[in-house]
Every structure is written in C-alpha cells, then in structure tokens.
Amino acid sequence: MEQLVEWMNENTLATNILKYVFWVVLILLIISVLRKFIKKSLPDNSIRYKSQKGIEIIGYIIIIFLSVSYFTGNVKDFTLAIGLLSAGIAITLQELFLSIAGSFYIFFVKVYKPGDRIEINGIKGDVIDIDSIYTTMMEIGQWVSSDNYSGRIVKLSNSFVFKGAIYNYSKDFPFVWDEFNLPIRYGSDVELAKSIVVRICSEVLSEYVSESKAKWREVVNKYYIEDAQVEPSLAITMTDNWIQFNIRYIVDYKKRRFTKHVLHEKIGKAILETNDKVILASATFEIVKIPQINIEEEHKEASNK
Incomplete structure (x- = not known):
C-alpha cells in the first residue's frame, strides 16, 4: 500500500489520468442508469425522449468541465502532448468534429427536431432521433409512391446541415400546397362542373383552411414574405383535347395522399350523378383516312406471269 502511495506521489501525471478516467466512467454509468430509469418511469414518448437527451447533454457538459479542470494549467507535459496531437486528430477526424458541431447547430438553431418531416442530402423522411453524431430518419418514398414509409431507417451524419x-x-x-388536374370533355356543363369542384373542396378542406390561416399569419409576422391564399383555388385551361380544371389547395403535410384520394373519390362520384351533364375526358385518336391498296390489280399482274 505504501509503495502504491509512493508511486502515485512520484507519477502525478499517471495519477491524474487514472482519476480522470475513473470520473468519466462513473459519469457515463450514472447517465446510463438514469436513462434506463426514465425509460421505465415516463409513459409519454415525447417527455421521455427529451428527458433522456437532457440527461445525456448534462453529462457531456460535466465531462467537458472535468476535462478542463484536470488538464488546464495543472499538467504541463500532458497539455503539451494534447496540443501536438490535436492538429493531427483535427485532420483525421474532421468529419466527426463537423458532425458534433452540426448536432449543436441543430439543437441551438432548431433546424429540425424529432417528429419533423425533412429532406436532406436527397433523403426524405421523418426524424425519429438526433444524437451527437447522427440524425436518424424513417425513410419516405424511393420505391414506394407518394408519402408512404419505405420501411428503411436511415442514419445521416449531422455534418450535412452545413453542406446543402x-x-x-x-x-x-405544417401545411403544404398540393394540386391535381381534372379533364372535362368539351360540351359538358362547365358551370355545374365548377360548382361541384368548389363545393367538395370547401367541404373536405375546411378544417385545413381554418388552421392554416392562423399558422400563415405567424409565418408572415416572423419572415419577410407576402401573404398567400390558403383557400382552394380553381384555374381553367382550354386544351386541344379537353377543358382542364387545375385544383390547388392546402393540406396537412402528413395527409397529402389521403386528402387527394378523398377529393378524387367525391368529385368522381358527384360527376357520375350529373347524368352525363358533366363528362370526364380521356385521350382519343381519330383516324381521318385509311390509304387504299389496289390488291386486285396486283393479283392480275401476278396471274399473267
């Protein structure tokens, strides 16, 4: 025991490193225990997630202060060694450091948070976790049409927040504008078709319109942006084949596909109930003239031979 104490007194650098490692391991163990306790105790997903992340951040801050107190001005040789190694580490681990810086940028600037739907580096999905290095997303799209989950979980480096x-x-x-085209055959009752589209859009989208108006006012007050129309709008274009109705409307970003399905279904059913006063158009081809082939004359020439 006396030899151990004597060795520790003679090797202050090694002693400080051992103490530092001990405290770091102890702090990491406490963080792990608290995270498990919170996971079992809190039923609400949002509160549980934020509490776990809060404890993790506090633990990392304590480790940073501990590192500063141990290796700033107390151990000269160790500080010198750290200074020499830092340049090489910064080059070899620059992507890692950039990811850590990105995590702080995401947290303090509030670029996005868990639950947000984002598109970054060509990947679209819902954010399900953000740690000190990676953003984890549930992917949307790819081989799956519209805004459906593909089933793949994507981990993306936080450094991408600085790259694009x-x-x-x-x-x-939390709303997006969407639109679709409706082809109406020439000769249909256009006014009746307009009334059907406007009525159904107003019925289906009334909830989104009222909610989006309040949200859009907040956006206008916060950013330098002009006011915009959030009510459904209808534009008519005369084409070579049909009268094209362009319906533009606002919708919850998570319900875009379902809302379009409801609108198509209700509008299609209402048009069928007009008893052919309004008819949906389709692409048709008219053959003007078929070239005549004189088969009989060719047959006679073949017989004479």
Missing part, C-alpha cells in the same frame, strides 16, 4: 439545403415540411408552417 434542408427542407422542413413541418417547422413553423
């Missing part, structure tokens, strides 16, 4: 555009579907304004 980030599309957030839910921050500040």
Whole structure:
C-alpha cells in the first residue's frame, strides 16, 4: 500500500489520468442508469425522449468541465502532448468534429427536431432521433409512391446541415400546397362542373383552411414574405383535347395522399350523378383516312406471269 502511495506521489501525471478516467466512467454509468430509469418511469414518448437527451447533454457538459479542470494549467507535459496531437486528430477526424458541431447547430438553431418531416442530402423522411453524431430518419418514398414509409431507417451524419439545403415540411408552417388536374370533355356543363369542384373542396378542406390561416399569419409576422391564399383555388385551361380544371389547395403535410384520394373519390362520384351533364375526358385518336391498296390489280399482274 505504501509503495502504491509512493508511486502515485512520484507519477502525478499517471495519477491524474487514472482519476480522470475513473470520473468519466462513473459519469457515463450514472447517465446510463438514469436513462434506463426514465425509460421505465415516463409513459409519454415525447417527455421521455427529451428527458433522456437532457440527461445525456448534462453529462457531456460535466465531462467537458472535468476535462478542463484536470488538464488546464495543472499538467504541463500532458497539455503539451494534447496540443501536438490535436492538429493531427483535427485532420483525421474532421468529419466527426463537423458532425458534433452540426448536432449543436441543430439543437441551438432548431433546424429540425424529432417528429419533423425533412429532406436532406436527397433523403426524405421523418426524424425519429438526433444524437451527437447522427440524425436518424424513417425513410419516405424511393420505391414506394407518394408519402408512404419505405420501411428503411436511415442514419445521416449531422455534418450535412452545413453542406446543402434542408427542407422542413413541418417547422413553423405544417401545411403544404398540393394540386391535381381534372379533364372535362368539351360540351359538358362547365358551370355545374365548377360548382361541384368548389363545393367538395370547401367541404373536405375546411378544417385545413381554418388552421392554416392562423399558422400563415405567424409565418408572415416572423419572415419577410407576402401573404398567400390558403383557400382552394380553381384555374381553367382550354386544351386541344379537353377543358382542364387545375385544383390547388392546402393540406396537412402528413395527409397529402389521403386528402387527394378523398377529393378524387367525391368529385368522381358527384360527376357520375350529373347524368352525363358533366363528362370526364380521356385521350382519343381519330383516324381521318385509311390509304387504299389496289390488291386486285396486283393479283392480275401476278396471274399473267
């Protein structure tokens, strides 16, 4: 025992390193225990997730302060060694450091948060976790049409927040504009068709319109942006084949596909009930003239031979 104490007194650098490792391991164990306790105790997913992340961040901050107190001004040789190694580490682990910096940027600037639907680096999905290095998303699209989950979980480096555009579907304004075209045959009752489309859109989209108006006012007050129309709008275009109705409307970003399905179903059913006063158009081809082939004359020439 005396030899151990004597060795520790003679090797202050090694002693400080051992103490530092001990405290770091102890703090990490406490974080792990608290995270498990919170996971079992809190039933609400949102509160549980935020509490776990809060404890993790507090633990990392304590480790940073502990590192500063141990290795700033107390151990000269160790500080010198750290200074020499830092340049090489910064080069070899620059992507890691950039990811850690990205996590702080995401947290403090609130670029996105768990639950947001984003598109970053060409990947679209719902954010399900953000840690110190990676953003984890449930992927949307790819081989699956529309806004459905593909089933793949994607881990993306946080460094990508510094490398390109980030599309957030839910921050500040959780609505998107969508549209579709409706071809109406020439000779149909256009006024009746317009009334059907306007009536059904107003019925189906009334909830989204009222909610989006309040949210859009907040966006206008926060950003330098002009006011926009959130009510459904109808534009008519005369084409070579039909009268084209373009219906544009606002919808919850998570219900875009379902809402379009409801609109198509209700409008299609209402048009069928007009007893052919309104008819949906389709692409048709008219054959003007078939070239004549004189088969009889060719047959006579063949017989004479």
